[in-house]
Amino acid sequence: MARTKRVDGFRAPKPTIVDVARHAGVSAATVSYVLNGRFSQVSEKTIDKVRLAVADLGYVKNLTASALSGRRSNLIGVLLPDVLGADSRNEQAELNPFYGEFIFLLEAEARARGYALCLYAGRQKDAVEFLLQRHLEAAALIGFCPPDLQMLLDRKGMTLVVYDSFRAHEGVRFVRTDEERGGALAAEHLLSRGRRKPLFLGGYMAEFPDHPPAYRFRGARKVFEQAGLSMEVLEGPTSYSAGFEAAETAVQLGIDCVVAAADIIAAGLMEGLRQKGRRVPDDVAVTGYDNIPISRHIRPQLTTVDQRLPEKAAALMASIEEEDAGELVVLEPRLVVRQSS
Amino acid sequence: MARTKRVDGFRAPKPTIVDVARHAGVSAATVSYVLNGRFSQVSEKTIDKVRLAVADLGYVKNLTASALSGRRSNLIGVLLPDVLGADSRNEQAELNPFYGEFIFLLEAEARARGYALCLYAGRQKDAVEFLLQRHLEAAALIGFCPPDLQMLLDRKGMTLVVYDSFRAHEGVRFVRTDEERGGALAAEHLLSRGRRKPLFLGGYMAEFPDHPPAYRFRGARKVFEQAGLSMEVLEGPTSYSAGFEAAETAVQLGIDCVVAAADIIAAGLMEGLRQKGRRVPDDVAVTGYDNIPISRHIRPQLTTVDQRLPEKAAALMASIEEEDAGELVVLEPRLVVRQSS
């Protein structure tokens, strides 16, 4: 709208509600009622007149005005981690494929409910301003760990749903998978395959005991401990190269199975093991986590724990929309057995 | 904003420009001038007073109101293909990792210029309504081939930038890579490696002569023809499984190199070839297209053509923002030689 453009034909000015009202021979208020489905207040005949006028004029409601006049904006803010920026811990600046997939899932859920998504992936300190400025109805925090963002927004009355986080705050909603159960699932599976010398690979358990990898780790450890076994640990970032480089240590440790904190790590590890002449799963059984597409593509195909992304996207939107949604939705992860174990 | 929530403390009402004005002892108009950097119209002393009041009150401008009152919305619509929906031709419903990466790049570019992104990935027929409703300043079309969308929006005065498309429309801007050159790059490389029996794999050249794969195909064919060689063709969707299944035909054809229309196809092909006992690159040299992360991860690492995504994201935003941006920005692709060739 900012820029005027040379137009060969005539520029159709966007009709407003007043134009529709005039065209239909009614008041703007009446048009508004029809538009918003307040049919109890309008006669059938009037409804038809308005609808005809809307069609005739090609009227499209201006949601900006609608939002300003006190109604809902139908916009949901999605706060994403600053993967491209300096905040990121990922030295490769390589994107977890998970995000793209999740954004599409979320968008579809939002659209089905009449919302649109507004993205923000900048620095956390500027996130509040973003959310407050845009008249957003709610915010979904993905991979975001804002220290006081949640309280700040709560004071402004904005609904917040935090995805895949464990930090508990008053009045904030959570959607996540039972990560500990996921780790346990992987461990139980490896045990059932007769593995006895496990290694957990990836994540920063000491530094971020609140992040998913730490939960996966604890879930796996508990299972092995109950079987009288202890699990080695190798911390590291969530990247292919981290997994690749870990192959050497894995070999030195003489382990016979690996619970990787993410598929991408497992993929790197398997290639590293292959180059060292170790066979998967014969010498080392490997499980990943996330069930990203790559896990089906590499050979051997990766056994992994499915995050249930579609269900989580749906739960997230439901949690945003429903007044009485619970404070916490926890979905059960699912083991996907393939060739690597 | 839609929902009222129980708040333990008091709910801080968002201060408005009037509150700031009152606090600073000036008029709302003056506050607006300061907020918008119209400093020539305000004395230094007043500017300070206003700024102080803004800080005191924690004022954040309501961009919805700002947009409505005739100014820019600072919102850009991003139209994505309906990969999850019925429109999609991708039977696996598997997301091209390209999109996630591109969205992040675009968001960063947009943010740096003061815009936010608003996503839409629904049916094409509803896209116009989406764009018109939200008071968007411009739209970026990614993988979208709207028949008359462009003209429709042009009549409404909305800036459009079409990404990776070749359809020429009056007054629409394009950003893309020189796909024909990319195909040529791959072919020249394979020729220089002594390959003489090429196959082009993927895309629907007859059905969609306007889509990138068709251009890549023609670029590659031209190079081989000039060397006196003819190129086999195998059309198909852009998916791992399509590549995997093509391995059989590739072997039957007795070709010694493959120009794949996408990395994901090449990845599937290489695994298929491996299972048939063919070695890459010894028996068959393979090139992909896109340079997605997976191309570095599979073994042998895939030789591919880089799309120059970051540059394209920047060019797209520049094209949206700059009044006098050209109608067409074409970036040169780049060959990335790895192990598969």
Next chain:
DNA sequence: CTGAAAGCGCTTACAG
């Protein structure tokens, strides 16, 4: 069932 009017929070000519 329908409409006149005020208001959402900002911006922008227009006066002064």
Next chain:
DNA sequence: CTGAAAGCGCTTACAG
């Protein structure tokens, strides 16, 4: 340099 006023396009009590 500063402010009063109208307006952006919609919604919502409030009358009738």
